[in-house]
Amino acid sequence: MKKNTNEIVKRIQNHYVRDDCIQIMFPYQNTLTIVNPDGMLYHHKPGSTVYINKYLEDERRKQFPYSNIPTHFSKVGLKKITYTNQLLDFEKPYIRIGDGYFSESFVIKDNNQALLITSIMNPNNHVEHMTYDELLKYVGKHDTEEQIYYVYLSGAIPSNNEQLFPTEEEIYTHITRNLSKSIRDFEEESKNYESYAYVGRYLRENPMFLEYVNNNMRRIDFSSMDFNVGINESMLIVRINKGNMTIQGVKAMFVRENDYKVDIYDIPVTKYSLEQLKYVPKINITREPKIPLRLNPGVTRQDIKEAKQMVKTLRK
Secondary structure, three states: OOOOOOEEEEEEOHHHEOOOEEEEEEEEOOOEEEEEOOEEEEEEOOOOOOOEEHHHHOHHHHHOOOOOOOEEEEEEOOEEEEEEEEEEEOOOOEEEEEOOEEEEEEEEEEOOEEEEEEEEOOOEEEEEEEOHHHHHHHHOOOOOOOEEEEEEOOOOOOOOOOOOOOOHHHHHHHHHHHHHHHHHHHHHHHOOOOOOOHHHHHHHHOOHHHHHHHHHHHHOOOOOOOOOEEOOOOEEEEEEEOOEEEEEEEEEEEEEOOEEEEEEEEEOOOOOOHHHHHOOOOOEEOOOOOOOHHHOOOOOHHHHHHHHHHHHHHHO
């Protein structure tokens, strides 16, 4: 998880601003998940059976242009990008996770316009050693009233029956299989009689080495050395309790029996004020979307015409 402090402020023009929210289009290349203190608002991963889009259930969307085209595709260079319309309430943090990054968006109303700040979040890292049971307890619910969401840094979410971590037996089996494969590779190398195959010559001249390793593979002592094997994809844990949202990143590694090294990233959620944003040296203006028909077969010229007409009407 990379540390970064990039912040971008955009001015949202009045036709995308209403009394309690704005409409914005969020881009992503592969997978995207959006959460705020109300829960998970959006999730899309190609090929997944899980699709969440609260925008489609929110009647407020009908007040905005392009609500008739909630999702569309465009190209940036050679990359095909998905754009999704979303409604952001004022003064609520929105966390976007996907394509290997995570960021926070926060909106402040400014008369009949609004200011949107997007920041690449800056985690504070620390390391703890835990037993397997302590690790499971740490990532689980800490309060009965707590809502908890697990999101991988890719933007994917675990399926209902998916374990966050392999069992200890699965970890041991994985290590054993990897070591067995390494031994088989060495055995194949020992059959290489080419003059440059130094490893092959060494193994042929010292046959006891492979025999000894093979015999000891049957009784590996997982407390005898540090294996340092990663056991999960980088994962964010979003906890929501009584309207408050906290986020932690967790990446765990099996060190040895009953010892797991856990990298923990405490990720601060920031609230901004209008005074903080109004005097930012550079404030960008959001651009109107360009929706190529060839990439969006479900969109018609009439759909785009109606959306543009609504922009003109609301700008007055």
